[in-house]
Amino acid sequence: MGRNSHCTEVERQLVKKLRAEGKTYRYIANTLGRSENFVANSLKKKCEKENRGRPRLTCPAEERRVVLMAKKDPFVSSRQIAAEMGLNISSRAIRRRLVDANLPGRKARRVPLLRKVHIQRRKAFANEHRDWCGPTGAKSGEIFYLVTK
Incomplete structure (x- = not known):
């Protein structure tokens, strides 16, 4: 039951x-x-759910500030966030708050921006291989542009 x-x-x-x-x-x-x-x-019977486990060291306002800092600068580390906010909690606790907010626990990768020359070369490649059926099994005539306009 x-x-x-x-x-x-x-x-x-x-x-x-x-x-x-x-x-x-x-x-x-x-x-x-x-x-x-x-x-x-x-x-x-009580209507409210009982809180179980150890109480959190951060209040909801501090948790929102942690998430906001991570969204503003995705390159900042959890240690830097704790130091800037003056919180006396571990960097692991900061990472848990970020995971709760559905923020990835990885550093954002810095990639070079595409220049006009790169975009032109990509378009030329796509046009040359218009009828190519590669390992993806694309039908002939399909063009996959990975270029933003």
């Missing part, structure tokens, strides 16, 4: 309402078609 939620929010509100009106557990259980234990458990 799975561990789904005990009851829906609507059922929980109805149980609370009926109980506030002074109805007994048995009356509420018969009205809802549930057991008396269900009624008792829904009244004492």
Whole structure:
């Protein structure tokens, strides 16, 4: 048997309402078609999830600042972020915050920009090999330009 939620929010509100009106557990259980234990458990069940594990050393505002710094400068390291912010946490903790924000944990590669000569040569190559069926199995006549305009 799975561990789904005990009851829906609507059922929980109805149980609370009926109980506030002074109805007994048995009356509420018969009205809802549930057991008396269900009624008792829904009244004492907490709505909030319990926090488990060690509490974080950073607050949500600091975590947003860490992510913002990494987005502004993708070449900055986690140690540099911690030093600039003055946080007393490890660089590993900074990297975990970045992973939570779906930011890759790699350095961005610096590549040379394409000049006009490179773009012209690429277009010439593509036009020369227009009917070429290479290892990709492209149909003849398909041209794959990897050049931005």
